[in-house]
Amino acid sequence: MQGLQLRSLVKESGELELSLQRVDVPEPKDNEVTIRVEATPINPSDIGLLTGPADMRAAKASGSKDSPVVTALVPPNMMRALAARVGQSLPVGNEGAGTVIKVGKDAQKLMGKTVAVIGGAMYAQYRTARAADCLVLPPGASAADGASCFVNPLTALAMVETMRSEGHAAIVHTAAASNLGQMLVKICLEDGVPLVNVVRHPDQAALLRDLGAKYVVDTSSPSFFDDLTGALVATKATIAFDAIGGGKLGSQILTAMEIAASRNATSYSRYGSATFKQLYIYGGLDTSPTELSRSFGFAWSIGGFLLTNFLQKAGPEQGEKLRARVAAELKTTFASHYAHTISLAEALDLSVMSAYLKRATGEKYLIAPNKGL
Amino acid sequence: MQGLQLRSLVKESGELELSLQRVDVPEPKDNEVTIRVEATPINPSDIGLLTGPADMRAAKASGSKDSPVVTALVPPNMMRALAARVGQSLPVGNEGAGTVIKVGKDAQKLMGKTVAVIGGAMYAQYRTARAADCLVLPPGASAADGASCFVNPLTALAMVETMRSEGHAAIVHTAAASNLGQMLVKICLEDGVPLVNVVRHPDQAALLRDLGAKYVVDTSSPSFFDDLTGALVATKATIAFDAIGGGKLGSQILTAMEIAASRNATSYSRYGSATFKQLYIYGGLDTSPTELSRSFGFAWSIGGFLLTNFLQKAGPEQGEKLRARVAAELKTTFASHYAHTISLAEALDLSVMSAYLKRATGEKYLIAPNKGL
Numbered sequence: 016m017q018g019l020q021l022r023s024l025v026k027e028s029g030e031l032e033l034s035l036q037r038v039d040v041p042e043p044k045d046n047e048v049t050i051r052v053e054a055t056p057i058n059p060s061d062i063g064l065l066t067g068p069a070d071m072r073a074a075k076a077s078g079s080k081d082s083p084v085v086t087a088l089v090p091p092n093m094m095r096a097l098a099a100r101v102g103q104s105l106p107v108g109n110e111g112a113g114t115v116i117k118v119g120k121d122a123q124k125l126m127g128k129t130v131a132v133i134g135g136a137m138y139a140q141y142r143t144a145r146a147a148d149c150l151v152l153p154p155g156a157s158a159a160d161g162a163s164c165f166v167n168p169l170t171a172l173a174m175v176e177t178m179r180s181e182g183h184a185a186i187v188h189t190a191a192a193s194n195l196g197q198m199l200v201k202i203c204l205e206d207g208v209p210l211v212n213v214v215r216h217p218d219q220a221a222l223l224r225d226l227g228a229k230y231v232v233d234t235s236s237p238s239f240f241d242d243l244t245g246a247l248v249a250t251k252a253t254i255a256f257d258a259i260g261g262g263k264l265g266s267q268i269l270t271a272m273e274i275a276a277s278r279n280a281t282s283y284s285r286y287g288s289a290t291f292k293q294l295y296i297y298g299g300l301d302t303s304p305t306e307l308s309r310s311f312g313f314a315w316s317i318g319g320f321l322l323t324n325f326l327q328k329a330g331p332e333q334g335e336k337l338r339a340r341v342a343a344e345l346k347t348t349f350a351s352h353y354a355h356t357i358s359l360a361e362a363l364d365l366s367v368m369s370a371y372l373k374r375a376t377g378e379k380y381l382i383a384p385n386k387g388l
Numbered sequence: 389m390q391g392l393q394l395r396s397l398v399k400e401s402g403e404l405e406l407s408l409q410r411v412d413v414p415e416p417k418d419n420e421v422t423i424r425v426e427a428t429p430i431n432p433s434d435i436g437l438l439t440g441p442a443d444m445r446a447a448k449a450s451g452s453k454d455s456p457v458v459t460a461l462v463p464p465n466m467m468r469a470l471a472a473r474v475g476q477s478l479p480v481g482n483e484g485a486g487t488v489i490k491v492g493k494d495a496q497k498l499m500g501k502t503v504a505v506i507g508g509a510m511y512a513q514y515r516t517a518r519a520a521d522c523l524v525l526p527p528g529a530s531a532a533d534g535a536s537c538f539v540n541p542l543t544a545l546a547m548v549e550t551m552r553s554e555g556h557a558a559i560v561h562t563a564a565a566s567n568l569g570q571m572l573v574k575i576c577l578e579d580g581v582p583l584v585n586v587v588r589h590p591d592q593a594a595l596l597r598d599l600g601a602k603y604v605v606d607t608s609s610p611s612f613f614d615d616l617t618g619a620l621v622a623t624k625a626t627i628a629f630d631a632i633g634g635g636k637l638g639s640q641i642l643t644a645m646e647i648a649a650s651r652n653a654t655s656y657s658r659y660g661s662a663t664f665k666q667l668y669i670y671g672g673l674d675t676s677p678t679e680l681s682r683s684f685g686f687a688w689s690i691g692g693f694l695l696t697n698f699l700q701k702a703g704p705e706q707g708e709k710l711r712a713r714v715a716a717e718l719k720t721t722f723a724s725h726y727a728h729t730i731s732l733a734e735a736l737d738l739s740v741m742s743a744y745l746k747r748a749t750g751e752k753y754l755i756a757p758n759k760g761l
Binding site: 064093099285286299312315316 | 433437440633634636639669672678685687690691692693694697
């Protein structure tokens with residue numbers, strides 16, 4: 016059996032080439048299944064592998080409508096960081112869902128089931144995977160319902176777990192109106208965790224308030240910094256998860272935390288408050304440099320935050336518990352919303368690409384790999 | 389008894405006022421001593437309290453030669469961070485050394501001894517302190533020899549201890565030709581810890597090589613980044629202590645660590661290497677914002693590093709061990725060098741101030757509070 020698969024290749028020359036390849040679908044081994052992929056989201060983390068640091072504003076289309084090819088150039092100074100992938104045609108797509116159409120002899124009970132999988136190579140018509148890696152969706156849930164049931168739900172849950180394990184009382188979250196952000200609002204309401212939502216537009220603030228969010232601050236408001244500080248005084252949040260990455264927002268959050276911490280200080284310390292402030296950067300919606308004013312004393316840390324690393328530290332038992340919660344609340348807490356559903360070929364259409372590469376809140380794309388085939 | 393004491397006051401109006409005040413010297417209690425302060429260094433951390441964020445380029449002098457007053461303005465946007473010190477006339481000077489001239493009844497054995505003290509208010513003719521806080525200098529050591537025996541020596545030792553306790557194999561240090569940096573070179577040679585020294589001029593590189601430093605890289609060299617990466621490949625250093633703070637250097641170090649870590653990687657990970665990279669910022673020689681390119685994957689952390697916090701975590705026993713090592717090696721490993729010795733009044737002379745506020749490597753200032761009195 017063969018099927019189409021989306022591939023990303025960075026050549027020695029610095030040229031990025033995206034294409035659809037017709038590849039052999041491996042027969043499932045005893046403990047494996049083959050899935051017809053019906054829904055797979057375009058997450059920011061997928062875009063990292065798909066286009067990497069290539070300059071997509073100058074991308075060029077070639078090939079045919081059914082077999083499109085997109086090329087673009089990687090800036091020379093970024094090639095060093097890509098050394099390990101140069102010359103390899105890589106499949107793309109972290110997660111997705113579909114119907115099991117073939118089973119190995121130890122996986123027969125999955126035949127015909129709608130399952131979700133994480134593990135890469137999901138931007139494809141078919142995917143052979145270990146049965147143990149499949150999450151069987153609850154009755155009534157479609158592949159589209161389950162397509163995003165790993166990355167966003169588990170990342171949102173990982174944030175709350177990290178807050179608890181690192182001894183913080185409340186959370187700050189940026190780009191908070193994202194699909195992930197909406198899940199986090201619901202989780203925090205259920206779990207009684209105070210959450211300060213940072214959004215970029217009044218309509219995003221309204222959306223979160225409609226979900227029940229209590230603290231929503233808007234970077235487009237002239238009173239943003241004071242609003243943020245007020246919310247931090249009220250919640251005592253000392254850990255933030257930032258999807259933006261670039262610019263001054265992370266630094267502003269740490270500064271506001273420091274002001275909130277020292278508001279009740281009785282004596283001056285030249286080294287700032289003793290309250291430890293943690294900022295985790297988990298995304299790069301703004302790819303420009305992070306700018307830190309360092310006006311927040313010495314008791315602070317900034318780090319990268321990655322679901323894979325969290326799950327490794329947390330261990331399989333904890334991971335299983337979180338996955339079970341996602342399955343149980345798939346159509347409520349962890350419901351994802353897509354603005355557009357596209358085919359594999361459309362995923363390589365320049366005008367469609369320029370839209371989803373914006374990674375705009377409320378403009379999420381879902382690929383239906385068997386659409387139009 | 390009275391004596392002169394240097395004071396720093398930030399007024400509600402935003403005016404910083406530095407002055408010499410004649411203050412009462414407290415009589416020593418039973419377990420206390422009074423020290424005639426003979427040598428106290430101007431460390432970058434002292435400058436933080438002395439001038440804070442005031443714009444010293446526009447500072448004005450008034451008062452008399454013996455009783456100088458310096459005023460300058462704090463930018464309005466920085467006043468919020470200073471709320472806790474507004475209106476308080478604060479003494480300055482973290483550490484220093486001198487002769488014990490009065491003792492309480494339980495501290496008689498310290499009479500006449502040359503001792504070093506940490507704890508603030510050392511920019512003064514006299515300082516009453518707890519006997520337990522005094523470090524008796526070894527025979528033959530002068531007050532000038534012992535004036536800097538806490539902040540720099542213990543910070544350098546704390547870096548090596550932190551490297552060990554956080555599981556790293558080697559250290560990167562910036563502004564590495566500083567007094568602290570020279571101590572770190574000697575400690576690392578003694579302890580067999582690979583150290584990558586980052587300096588800003590060829591003559592600083594030569595100075596460190598003369599001390600026996602093996603890895604010295606110079607930011608003024610066109611091959612700096614490659615030199616740094618090469619040193620990181622050789623040493624496997626994954627922890628850095630940065631005195632600069634502002635600009636791109638910290639980010640470059642993390643990026644070079646990432647390249648060194650992935651040089652032998654066999655497969656590409658879009659999330660970067662799994663090698664954890666730590667950058668600690670312990671100074672702010674460049675007060676401009678820290679700029680992070682985030683081209684170093686997700687396994688990284690940046691944090692503030694402060695001796696006080698280290699000592700609190702390490703506990704009194706460990707602190708005692710480190711202090712004993714400093715005393716034993718005071719005139720070798722932990723020898724400090726001063727380019728200028730000034731009086732209290734000279735410390736408030738605008739032309740002297742503009743020199744020491746540069747915090748230039750090799751231009752360290754020592755105050756002799758009883759000079760000229």
